[in-house]
Amino acid sequence: MSALGIYCADCGTECERITGREAGAREPDLLDAQVWACTVCPEAWAPCAADGSAIGLPAGEKTREARAMLRERQVERLIGEALRHCPNGRTIAGERVASFLAHALRLPATEAAIDCLNLEWCRHAWRALQGASYADVTKHAQTYRPRKAA
Structure with a gap:
């Protein structure tokens, strides 16, 4: 679970940090990068900022x-x-x-x-x-x- 309280825009579930590849990101620069991803919605994610926060809210x-x-x-x-x-x-x-x-x-x-x-x-x-x-x-x-x- 996240300490920052980042929630999925689609379902409201608390998100966790994983790699873009695990989240289903298709952009080559995000495959090995950290993203915030929903544990419920498939392919619902948002890029991770340098400070560890999400850029926007994870979404499908x-x-x-x-x-x-x-x-x-x-x-x-x-x-x-x-x-x-x-x-x-x-x-x-x-x-x-x-x-x-x-x-x-x-x-x-x-x-x-x-x-x-x-x-x-x-x-x-x-x-x-x-x-x-x-x-x-x-x-x-x-x-x-x-x-x-x-």
Whole structure:
């Protein structure tokens, strides 16, 4: 069992650290690397960060595909829209889109990170971003910007 309390996004079971090969990872660079894997869901895993924590929450293939599609077709669409106006603004655009998504999902920013969403939350996120433009994201950033202390 994990001391960090890392749970599967698909079933909620506590995960353990094993090699990518044991978890069913197909990427060559992950085969011998450590990953966090669910003991219940087949092929539900997440890469292990240098500090031993999981990068996102372990999830099965369908959830990982949904996350990738959400990132590619919705998040990158919005960031691309921002980059047309400010070519060097990828970092701030990414932060603004993440904040916009967290607000739309009514989740804390850490829980609304794409790599932490389960399949159902990916669907909610897709619907939240479907009709949004980067102008909506900018308006949100201006409305909910943190205020400086007096």
